[in-house]
Amino acid sequence: MMHITSLHSKMLRTSVLLCLFTAVIWCSAAPNPSEEWWRDSFIYQIYPLSFKDSNGDGVGDLNGITSKLEHIADIGASALWLSPIYVSPMVDFGYDITNFTDIDPVFGNLADFSKLVTKAKSLGLKVLLDFVPNHSSDKCSWFTKSIQKIKPYDEYYIWKDAKIVNGTRQPPNNWLSAFQGSAWEWNDQRKQYYYHAFAAGQPDLNYRNSQLNEEMKNALRFWLNRGVDGFRIDTIPNLIEDSRFLDEPKIPNTGLPDTDSGTLEHIYTYNQNETYDILKTWRAVLDSYNGTKKMFLTEAYTTLAYQMRYYEYGSNIPFNFMFMGELNNRSSAVQFKRTIDRYLDAIPAGQSANWVTGNHDQGRVASRFGLKRADQLSMMAAVLPGVGIIYNGDEIGMVNRPMSYKETLDPAGCNAGPSRYNTTSRDPQRTPFQWDSTTSAGFSTNTKTWLPINPNYKTLNLAAEKLASVSHYSIFKKLVTLKKLPVISKGTTQIILVGYNVFGVVRRQAGQSPVVLLINFNDVSTLADAASWMNVPDQMKVYVSSIGSNIQIGATVNTNRIILPAAASVILV
Numbered sequence: 001m002m003h004i005t006s007l008h009s010k011m012l013r014t015s016v017l018l019c020l021f022t023a024v025i026w027c028s029a030a031p032n033p034s035e036e037w038w039r040d041s042f043i044y045q046i047y048p049l050s051f052k053d054s055n056g057d058g059v060g061d062l063n064g065i066t067s068k069l070e071h072i073a074d075i076g077a078s079a080l081w082l083s084p085i086y087v088s089p090m091v092d093f094g095y096d097i098t099n100f101t102d103i104d105p106v107f108g109n110l111a112d113f114s115k116l117v118t119k120a121k122s123l124g125l126k127v128l129l130d131f132v133p134n135h136s137s138d139k140c141s142w143f144t145k146s147i148q149k150i151k152p153y154d155e156y157y158i159w160k161d162a163k164i165v166n167g168t169r170q171p172p173n174n175w176l177s178a179f180q181g182s183a184w185e186w187n188d189q190r191k192q193y194y195y196h197a198f199a200a201g202q203p204d205l206n207y208r209n210s211q212l213n214e215e216m217k218n219a220l221r222f223w224l225n226r227g228v229d230g231f232r233i234d235t236i237p238n239l240i241e242d243s244r245f246l247d248e249p250k251i252p253n254t255g256l257p258d259t260d261s262g263t264l265e266h267i268y269t270y271n272q273n274e275t276y277d278i279l280k281t282w283r284a285v286l287d288s289y290n291g292t293k294k295m296f297l298t299e300a301y302t303t304l305a306y307q308m309r310y311y312e313y314g315s316n317i318p319f320n321f322m323f324m325g326e327l328n329n330r331s332s333a334v335q336f337k338r339t340i341d342r343y344l345d346a347i348p349a350g351q352s353a354n355w356v357t358g359n360h361d362q363g364r365v366a367s368r369f370g371l372k373r374a375d376q377l378s379m380m381a382a383v384l385p386g387v388g389i390i391y392n393g394d395e396i397g398m399v400n401r402p403m404s405y406k407e408t409l410d411p412a413g414c415n416a417g418p419s420r421y422n423t424t425s426r427d428p429q430r431t432p433f434q435w436d437s438t439t440s441a442g443f444s445t446n447t448k449t450w451l452p453i454n455p456n457y458k459t460l461n462l463a464a465e466k467l468a469s470v471s472h473y474s475i476f477k478k479l480v481t482l483k484k485l486p487v488i489s490k491g492t493t494q495i496i497l498v499g500y501n502v503f504g505v506v507r508r509q510a511g512q513s514p515v516v517l518l519i520n521f522n523d524v525s526t527l528a529d530a531a532s533w534m535n536v537p538d539q540m541k542v543y544v545s546s547i548g549s550n551i552q553i554g555a556t557v558n559t560n561r562i563i564l565p566a567a568a569s570v571i572l573v
């Protein structure tokens, strides 16, 4: 009897402790909006090779970025995220790293980095770095030592024996690289294959080795100690591979060549469960720092369910890429409504939504959606709740610069060959920023730049847009200001179609005038009765309208009869 009672009280104590423990975990995991400085702001992505060259070598650098930080502050963004600036042979333009804790000389050095951070902070900007944990460069000393089987590096990468078929050496399985062809590369010194999800110069790191993860955590600490406010985590779903190394199933009838990774269902190399546990270990590193809350943005092209899981394990912004695939310039207003509703409904309570309009891997917004719709995505990102993420140059409506195969540098393009490179190359959206109409668009004093300047820079540039009465730039600035209104950060959100082809968003907050976004998905002018369909005031003011729509900014409109020209968009307040 005594026994049972003491067992019961022990059990009771344990369950009380468990409840407390769970509550503590729950409390620490629950987001606290007041410390999340990124809430309802715009974050600005800089592609360092192409932002601003300070030393005339035709390549962008840190001092160049520092000299242009006022531009980001003027726009009103909360933070800048720098694509990789670490030591790199540039096989994948910085996403192949030989030293995770130093700056590539082409960009400058650690002292230049400190200057950048100091100036950014003085302008009220946070600094975010790209964390590239999935792979290193094959020139990284870890890899050289791994080839030689020097401990502990011998297990820092994914090594496998060859499969011998009819006496010949074959890769261990059918896994394919995102940059075409087998994901396995033979190393004649170690006499094994290594796995590379991307280029052969980017061997995948092995997260089943805890010492490797300690190295990566130290890399995070290194930069946190130098004042960074968080990281964008590169291609996180690739982190772990299934240890059975089974062939991945083929997707029938893709129309792609057998060498293209789009022909396989990546059930063993993507979205593996352990990925989330690793993220948690990195979150703990960030949370061990006091002061300004540190953030993670996670890059994962994946399903909504996998995307939402990243919140649970420590991502603040699991990138929402819906504008880069699921929705495109052929999508209807109804498809936009459904996809956005579904996304907003899935966000865990208290977490922040986000809207990525463009990045260095996707065609420019103005090219993907067309000139008339160049600002529509930013308008959605501004009016919808959550963080907007914009790629440098999209704020001035830069467009893709088509490249010949000869001009192509991107491994994703080069490896696809002359007949297909233009569907895979990312060079067209990576050309230098167009600051003004002087030599090399004011990007460099050098007439030869690492990627060619888009010849349209003479007319399409920031300086010209600052002078124009209405421009992509002036529209974008207004959108950032709008995003800061309480009705946007705290108001309710309704997505309402006006008829079949006009997409609308209404944000309302008691005591405030509502904010209304209307987008005409028709190729012809459309009459919209927003007053009836959306229950908004009879008269509202035009806050901003798309270029060429001829809807006068500042004009008062009768909301029961708004004429929206083809593809036009307007925000009313």
Ligand code: NOJ
Binding pocket: 092, 095, 132, 198, 234, 235, 299, 360, 361
């Ligand atoms: C995603 C990056 O955005 C892309 O540019 C890069 O090629 C791959 N990850 C590999 O790091």
